[in-house]
Amino acid sequence: MPERIDFWGIPENWGSPAFYVYSLMFLAAAILLIRFYLRARLWWKVGRPGFHWNHLLQRLGRVINYGILQTKVLSQRYPGLMHASIAWSFFVFFLGTGLATIDSHFYKILVGIPYLLHKLVMDVFVVIFFIGAGLAVFRRFIQKPPRLTISSGFTWSLALTILIVLGGLLTESLRLAVEKPSWAWWSPIGWLVAKLWISTEASSATLTNWHLVIWVAHLLIVVITIITLPVSTLLHIITGPANIFFSNPDRKPGRLSPIPENSKAEPIYSDSLRNLSWMQFLSADACTECGRCQDVCPAYAAGTSLNPKILILNLRDALKQDASSILHGNTNTHLLIGEWIKENALWSCTTCMACVYECPILINHIDTIVDMRRHLVIKGQMDGELQAALENFGRYGNSFGQSDRMRARWTQTITPKIKDARREQVEYLWFVGDYASYNPTLSDITIKTAEIFNKIGLDYGLLYDAERNSGNDIRRIGEEGLYEMLMEKNVAAIEKCHFQTIITTDPHSYNTLKNEYPINQDKRILHYTELLDQLISSGRLKFRKKLGIKATYHDPCYIGRYNEIYAAPRQVIQATGCELIEMPRHAERAFCCGAGGGRIWMPEGDVKERPSEIRIREAVELDGVSHFIVACPKDITMFRDAVKTTGNEDKIAVKDLIELVHAAL
């Protein structure tokens, strides 16, 4: 009957191999834990402690989903397959070794069929591992995508893992070559290699000696791997799942984390390592340097100084370099903001959330960026243009520096006069937003929206001059106080109105109204694309014409990734009789126009290529697409400009979704 033999081929005069192995392993594990602890304790010694254990089951579920099943990792085919092959193989090897330990010391289970299955599974995963490792070698040494960190640390880790698996395979094959058991085929790979040894006609003694040498080497490599793990790139095996576990499970992406406060309820600004939270350091140490965030970042693509990956890694390096000085009370360390992290990098972020969406271990770059921006804002360190915009918001409630009484000027030509929701009861309260209200080039679209509402007899009204900028992007600039001021004014105005549902034109307003405003829970908040979709499916909105246009749709970040409204706008576009062709990057992976997070009020600086231009080039590649449909007023300005600057005016037209609806009515 086939069964597992403990420590095959180890000379008996060596004494108990179990003693050596477990002593070594115990020692290695102790070193691992001590080294890891020495590193990890800096997180809360330097940073602010505060551990959250609530929603335990949900947290564990997330660890299983993202850490073990690795669903985010798998969302990109090549690197996903590569990583999962290696990681899952090691999970299996680890379980297999665990079973073997139980078998040796506690309960004989690896006997007969279970043993053979065990051998088979382990061997299959050897194959899977080598596929993954092969993909990794190819990627790292041949493909070399720019997002990867090409450093010796990764080569070291990859070499160690390959050597570990190779060692296991070789010892198994040598054992099989000597033993030649009848069930050898249950270890198909091991047996194939064993046949190679057999074909050399080496003596059993020679093979056993080789086995011994490799077995010892295998053991030592495992020990080396374990003791170097806390300083190697494999550290993410621990920190990755830890980051997933401790990341906030019940926060909506559209709700920004508030300014942290100390015990006296005073705000804490992220101006130094001391004032960061331990979670931010855990995230920094958990970063696998996979570069997915870099790949999708519009600020990075535009050639600005922001690279989300480097930003996170700078935090890691800052902690590594400055922690001991800080703990010894030495204040003469590098500036966190200004030296470790450049101000320009912080201001370059469009808060599009693509990085956060992609990160396989749930690092939240935007939280850190906004925290640091809050520090810059409180210090008044910002560009003059942005300052002027913020002053305008403070004074007028809009960035255009126009009187609040001019907000509804676009309504002048509309008859009958749009209801004033502050005075009359309405079903829908339309929160128009700054761009749609003040920008003269967009008033045409805003008027069309009103015309559609009138045509279908929607009962709606406006806040007129009581509306203020919603503050979504002001909050993301880091001007929390101004955000609160605008929000309070809007909420006060909204609370005076009688309505059931708020509709917004601007996705940014939508996001903060829906996720951040303290508005009565029984009020619904809809983006106009959602409203139109509902009106179409209820039969209230019917189209006379089929437009017959080939169009592509650009998902605005703040209704797309932030609020997962993907279907509604697409259904509306199709209902107008357009053929919808998707861009390669769409829905969750849509590429930002570059205007969000307050970027629209900041100077562009030196950019290689504007994100909006990159996006237009992506769209004109599509076969026969003549219309680029957007659902955000800022997108209209950004993309109409980009169409001009890329010289694609005769190829593609930028239209708001509402214009399609208007044309098809």
Place this chain on the structure above:
Amino acid sequence: MSQDIYVLIEHNQGQVAEISYVMLAAGRQLAGIHGSQLFAMLLGYQAQGLSLDIAADKLLYIDHPALKEFAQDAYLLTLTEIIKSRQPRVVLFGNTTIGSDIAGAVSIALGLDLASSCRYFTSDGKFVSQICGGKIMAEGNLSSGTTLLTMVPGGYKPEEGQSEHPPVIENFSPPVLDNLRIKNIKFIQPESFDIDISKESILISVGRGIQTRDNLELAENLANSLGGVVCASRPVIDQGWLPTTRLVGKSGKHVKPKVYIALGISGAPEHVEAITGSETIIAINTDPKAPIFDIATYGTETDLFDLIDVLVEKVEAAKAS
């Protein structure tokens, strides 16, 4: 009190400022109304030569080393002395970096009434001043006593204040100018490596309405295609988007191009006074009430962001044909 009209001639580094001639033209109108004489007051040091083209009946010349360049305390002592002894009907100052510094102090020191930013006088001798960035005009009668006014350009042509015949010079002895508290140390000339916008014949000028630094590119494109130069009003210069040598306005350059295109400039008085010498002013501003339209030859309320690209194309096309 006499009925004579007195004008303070402003000069700096040996140059009579243009506002002086504007005031002489206004003073001439007032002297006509009051049937009196027009006096120019020139405070300086060995500066009689500056008086040659001054169109006044008489020029009161006060010579003292302390009056070589403008210093508020020396001017204050001298002017209070003149006004006390001559009791004029009206004294005109420029609403300028010189006149504004002194007029208010004279008013308080002598207890005389002062009206500022006067643009013109009506035919019956009322002053008309502009306030609120030129959006509001205030009209009033001169007070019964000596009235002080500071004047902005725009109401009179400077040529009307110039004459081929030098005025009769009357010397006035300066008061004791000791223990002065303001001293001129030196003059710093603007960086000279940049273009002199006062000599350019086509200017594209940008104001607050340009919104962002990046949008300056629009103005540059238009300037390139017209063969002109980009300049700006104060808010743009304060942002550091263009060097101070490109500032058009009271403390910047006064310009006289053939064509002055104002992009998103509201037309604050400090700016307007510096461009009145332009042959043609084209104002592009979405605010129909912007004061710039008062002085522009052509105006349009179209958004400059919609217009400029189209305009550049059309200019290129016109040049090619």
Place this chain on the structure above:
Amino acid sequence: MKIVVFVKLVPDLVEELTVDPGGTTLDTTWLRMIINEFDDHAVEQAILLKEKTSTQVIVIAPDFDGVDEVLFTACAKGADQIIKLTGDFSSINNHALARAVASRIKILQPDLVLTGVQANNDIDGSIGPALAACLNQPFVGYVSGVTLEDNTAIVQKEYPGGVIAEMSITLPAVLGIQAAEQPPRYVAVSKVRQVMKTSNIDEQPLDELDNSGFPEVTRMFQSETSAHAEMITGSPDEIADRLVSVFKEKGILQRTNR
């Protein structure tokens, strides 16, 4: 050293300005009052001096709608003391203000008084020179740079054409600020709100305002817009065509063809 900054609020020109039915003053119904932007520069200049030479900065403003926020903002920027002058300012002019403020300043005895060089509603001259005369102190206006020495200030005065005069002025003195050495800084709203909780505005009532020194206004009117400009309307295309023909008339298109 002690610096007093005098700040006042002026009508916001963004709002539509109308004349009161009486016809001699502005209609204040829709008037929004904002800090005079030159006064904002004066505050900034004072704070910059404080940062360099640790002087004490006191900001004084007459009570107009919105003045509290202006004073608290100055405090958040670094002013040590904020004073609000209360009284009826509905028809006040700069002469009256200058006399009233001078009486306060005589008590405070600062080394230097800074104020904005002008304000958009000045109708009887700017306040700086009047204030200086009330205090019998020298005045320099259009200042864009200040350095303090023992009992003198070295200032940069701007003249037309970008010429700058460097002057020395014996203290105490009054300066009219055209521009601070750097643009006024941004103060986060939360910082202002914080200051509102922790600082106090020192309220000082003013009685007997003496408005003499300004001739009576008999009529106030909106300046007639579009009086001179020929307005071009139409689509951007049509407007551009018209402008090109203007350029041709002016003969400037040929020039560029050289």
